[in-house]
Amino acid sequence: MNLKNQFIVKALQSTALILLLILNGFVLNFILKFELFKEKKEFIDEICKSKLENLDFGFDNRYFEIQKNKLKKNQLLPEILSLQGISNSISNAAIANISQIHNIKNLRAGNTYAFIHSNTCQTPDYFAYEIDQTKFVLCELKKDACAEVIERESYSKEEIATGTIETSLWDALEKNGVSLNIIDQMEDALSSSVDFHHVQKGNSFKLIFDRLYIGSTPTSSGNLIAAQFSTDNNESYAYSFIHNGKQDFYDNEGRPMRKSFLKAPVRFSRISSPFSSNRFHPVLRFSRPHLGTDYAAPTGTPIMAVGAGIVESASYTGGNGKFVKIRHDKMYQTQYLHMSRFAAGINPGAHVAHGQIIGYVGSTGLASGPHVCFRFWKNGVQVDHRKLSFPSPDPLPKEILPEFFKHRDLLKLKLDEAQHTAYISSTHPEAL
Numbered sequence: 001m002n003l004k005n006q007f008i009v010k011a012l013q014s015t016a017l018i019l020l021l022i023l024n025g026f027v028l029n030f031i032l033k034f035e036l037f038k039e040k041k042e043f044i045d046e047i048c049k050s051k052l053e054n055l056d057f058g059f060d061n062r063y064f065e066i067q068k069n070k071l072k073k074n075q076l077l078p079e080i081l082s083l084q085g086i087s088n089s090i091s092n093a094a095i096a097n098i099s100q101i102h103n104i105k106n107l108r109a110g111n112t113y114a115f116i117h118s119n120t121c122q123t124p125d126y127f128a129y130e131i132d133q134t135k136f137v138l139c140e141l142k143k144d145a146c147a148e149v150i151e152r153e154s155y156s157k158e159e160i161a162t163g164t165i166e167t168s169l170w171d172a173l174e175k176n177g178v179s180l181n182i183i184d185q186m187e188d189a190l191s192s193s194v195d196f197h198h199v200q201k202g203n204s205f206k207l208i209f210d211r212l213y214i215g216s217t218p219t220s221s222g223n224l225i226a227a228q229f230s231t232d233n234n235e236s237y238a239y240s241f242i243h244n245g246k247q248d249f250y251d252n253e254g255r256p257m258r259k260s261f262l263k264a265p266v267r268f269s270r271i272s273s274p275f276s277s278n279r280f281h282p283v284l285r286f287s288r289p290h291l292g293t294d295y296a297a298p299t300g301t302p303i304m305a306v307g308a309g310i311v312e313s314a315s316y317t318g319g320n321g322k323f324v325k326i327r328h329d330k331m332y333q334t335q336y337l338h339m340s341r342f343a344a345g346i347n348p349g350a351h352v353a354h355g356q357i358i359g360y361v362g363s364t365g366l367a368s369g370p371h372v373c374f375r376f377w378k379n380g381v382q383v384d385h386r387k388l389s390f391p392s393p394d395p396l397p398k399e400i401l402p403e404f405f406k407h408r409d410l411l412k413l414k415l416d417e418a419q420h421t422a423y424i425s426s427t428h429p430e431a432l
């Protein structure tokens, strides 16, 4: 290679390097800007959220001193106001104005009231009394003593609960501040893919749900958005999705989670006696086949129809006690024995929905303790329902799937990124 060629190669190399550096700069700049934008947006989101969360009786608790107390029995408004050093004239005006908008004879012991100070060295600026979770009375403690009833703003906040089962699923969920309402929805969403009767130590769950807040107070209302449940050999996902105006849960492939039948007719129960062709009967004291599955649960626990169908019988026999039998289709029937009572409207001919409550656990008939003996009939023969597999229902229509997959990917990422540590405080009212 001659000198001139070498020079051209060098020049080309340098140009390429410079171009690469410039390009790098652009890319870096873009990434940086994007990151900054993202951070800024998150920061703004944070401020907007905290605005509502920091509000106590409409006052930002970062700038006002809010002294809260519970109303004691027989405690009256004049006494409460005078204890704060409020002058008689203002106190009288305040009471007169409050009684125009709320019956002050109706102040309830145990309800919260508060004094709001902008300067703690002076008498309070406002008096607030909580009528209920959704509204409160606010009265200015100045000459005019304006008083009004204020409705609290409500909003939904997305929360994630994660946990690992140490003792029982119930304990783990409760510890993580998951409300009964969300637990119900989780069971609904996953009951066809997770056998909640065989949950074991080390199994874990992740739940994304909306929680309704009234003012800054968390409530137990809300909706499950997505759930994941892991056992040693299985990972189940469920995503809430609205199709044709109907909300339902779907798996990773967009197939409905709701299979034709629930795995069990009672929630959070224990199998006390499995299906067997030969067992020792605890009441009759001799061996005979047990053509059902016994689920032990406290008397009064709701019993659900495992699938939609028509009630064939709701009656009583000496052995079965109070029982309900449902025909689901040409092939399948189910029967639920030893009920303490039937649910309202459960009569022969009544239509029941999947998961509808049809009666309550009891020990009527030949039963040694409260349980439901669940019997599953296929073509008129009693079979072990836990050994049957039912065909999966059809997935969402092809044209809906791309939209569903987008929705699923977002939620799956959130679930997968959630660490197995709970960060929901246990101060939530329903975590009791």
Ligand SMILES: [Zn+2]
Pocket (backbone or CB within 6 Å): 273, 290, 292, 293, 294, 372, 373, 374
């Ligand atoms: Zn039984």
